[in-house]
Amino acid sequence: MTIAELAKQGKFVITAEVGPPKGVDITEMLENAELMRGKVDAINITDQQSSVMRLGSLPVCRLLIERDLEPVFQMTCRDRNRIALQSDLLGAYTLGVKNVLCLTGDFIALGDHPQAKAVFDLDSVSLLRAAKELEQGKDLAGNELAGTPNFCLGAVVTPGADPLEPQLIKLEKKVKAGAQFIQTQAVYEPEKFETFMKAVAHLNVPILAGIIPLRSAGMARFMNANVAGVHVPDNLVEEMEKAEKRMQKGVEIAARLIKDMKSMCQGVHIMAIGMEKRVPQVIEAAGL
Amino acid sequence: MIISESKPFPEILKSLEGDQRIFIVGCKGCAEACQTGGEAQVLEMVKQLQQEGKIVVGHSVLDFLCDKALVKFKLKPHEDAIVSADSLLIMTCGIGVQATAAVVDKVTHPGCNVVNVGGSRGEWRGDERCLECGDCLLDYTGGICPMTACTKSLINGPCGGTKDGKCEFEPETRDCGWHLIYERLKKLGNLDRMKVTLDPKDYSKMRPPENLRSTIMWALERKEKEASAK
Incomplete structure (x- = not known):
């Protein structure tokens, strides 16, 4: 079932994330995906995360479908122009992919091929629109399609951005363009998240709060300094610092955040970033 | 010319x-x-x-x-x-x-x-x-060009990489173009322009x-x- 269908049924939606490998050895990636079986509703497959060249999202989505796991196809506008993006959307549909998360994408210079030419022909809003047009039997240029695809379209937002208003304006555009669910950047402050949820209540779209389990106090400090819109408050950094078993503490904090925010939103999106084994632990500890 | x-x-x-x-x-x-x-x-x-x-x-x-x-x-x-x-x-x-x-x-x-x-x-x-x-x-965009002021030439608003008004790419020297646009439109009482979805x-x-x-x-x-x- 798609994320939008689950949310409509009132299910608290749980998604997690798996990153394709750099290369063709897919063993570990599939093991990670296997850990999620029966625990999550869908698994996001990242699209060359952080602009680092890797195995593509679409083939991995298909590999999951063959194993009876529900994928979320992440698509960025960084590497493909509107011709390739639309083509891959058609490809996704023919391969059985329904959930598509539409993102702008990180800038090229932040990855491992800074010499590459950035594309950004479309932005996240117009990518959503392109997918919507395809669903209506036309491409972006207005040409008719033979057969029409159908998607469950998603988008992202950064609830911790300061100022928040520009993000809200863009989120509104994304929902208008066709976004049926929203996954957020990592959140560590439930009070601020509540304010955000109140500000977007009128959009009437299911929102999955982003959770990144902490590994260490150093990781928290690094994110605070370098990741836009992510803020780990001092008390959590301190908690991590004092913890004897840091990994366990990270899981405990993630579970606590989920418990605190569960009543505010329609689901959670857990991004373990290379520590996928912790995802089932977080879900269990949160009592989901 | x-x-x-x-x-x-x-x-x-x-x-x-x-x-x-x-x-x-x-x-x-x-x-x-x-x-x-x-x-x-x-x-x-x-x-x-x-x-x-x-x-x-x-x-x-x-x-x-x-x-x-x-x-x-x-x-x-x-x-x-x-x-x-x-x-x-x-x-x-x-x-x-x-x-x-x-x-x-x-x-x-x-x-x-x-x-x-x-x-x-x-x-x-x-x-x-x-x-x-x-x-x-x-x-x-309030008289600030998004094609040149935004690193990614985005036309419908900022990406998630905007932090403290700076672009996450070279934050020491590069302003977030959309932050400049937002501040300018807000100052002019013209934020509705930013709400228009551009083709x-x-x-x-x-x-x-x-x-x-x-x-x-x-x-x-x-x-x-x-x-x-x-």
């Missing part, structure tokens, strides 16, 4: 929707040469807008709109008229629009599209840049062949052809 063409009048009129009192700015540099923003075109625009029921509170045709100091100095005598205006219509290249926006706290509507920079960027030595995209969006850009408008792009002749010939077709 910067080659510009006039935006279609209906598009200009639409951008002025809700604005009653207009101040018009032209340029005696490239825009005059292109017959898009010289004295004659500005006077014609005054007439056209008046016919549409607008009040033109004043107009000025400056020597070079790409010289920020000159713009500020030359607009000073018109200060009262400009203050009384709802917005300004700038019949020049995108640099002229951005130059005016940088010195006047009013909405600046572009009246032209730039099709070619012709090997020079005019006199402008500021941060503002024009990408010669042929489809000027400055009307929606994907028509990049075919900025793709002349390289050999033509190295000269301004193609753009001039194109303008002549268009003029004779009329």
Whole structure:
């Protein structure tokens, strides 16, 4: 079932994330995906995360479908122009992919091929629109399609951005363009998240709060300094610092955040970033 | 020399929707040469807008709109008229629009599209840049170009990489273009412009062949052809 269908049924939606490998050895990636079986509703497959060249999202989505796991196809506008993006959307549909998360994408210079030419022909809003047009039997240029695809379209937002208003304006555009669910950047402050949820209540779209389990106090400090819109408050950094078993503490904090925010939103999106084994632990500890 | 063409009048009129009192700015540099923003075109625009029921509170045709100091100095005598205006219509290249926006706290509507920079960027030595995209969006973005101010040339708002008003790529030196646009529109009480979802850009408008792009002749010939077709 798609994320939008689950949310409509009132299910608290749980998604997690798996990153394709750099290369063709897919063993570990599939093991990670296997850990999620029966625990999550869908698994996001990242699209060359952080602009680092890797195995593509679409083939991995298909590999999951063959194993009876529900994928979320992440698509960025960084590497493909509107011709390739639309083509891959058609490809996704023919391969059985329904959930598509539409993102702008990180800038090229932040990855491992800074010499590459950035594309950004479309932005996240117009990518959503392109997918919507395809669903209506036309491409972006207005040409008719033979057969029409159908998607469950998603988008992202950064609830911790300061100022928040520009993000809200863009989120509104994304929902208008066709976004049926929203996954957020990592959140560590439930009070601020509540304010955000109140500000977007009128959009009437299911929102999955982003959770990144902490590994260490150093990781928290690094994110605070370098990741836009992510803020780990001092008390959590301190908690991590004092913890004897840091990994366990990270899981405990993630579970606590989920418990605190569960009543505010329609689901959670857990991004373990290379520590996928912790995802089932977080879900269990949160009592989901 | 910067080659510009006039935006279609209906598009200009639409951008002025809700604005009653207009101040018009032209340029005696490239825009005059292109017959898009010289004295004659500005006077014609005054007439056209008046016919549409607008009040033109004043107009000025400056020597070079790409010289920020000159713009500020030359607009000073018109200060009262400009203050009384709802917005300004700038019949020049995108640099002229951005130059005016940088010195006047009013909405600046572009009246032209730039099709070619012709090997020079005019006199402008500021941060503002024009990408010669042929489809000027400055009307929606508070007179700050999203194509050049945003690292990714996004047209519908900031990405998730904006932090403390800076771009996550080179945050020490690079402002987030959309943060600048947001702050500017907010200051002007014009945030509704940011809420408009823009269509994907028509990049075919900025793709002349390289050999033509190295000269301004193609753009001039194109303008002549268009003029004779009329």
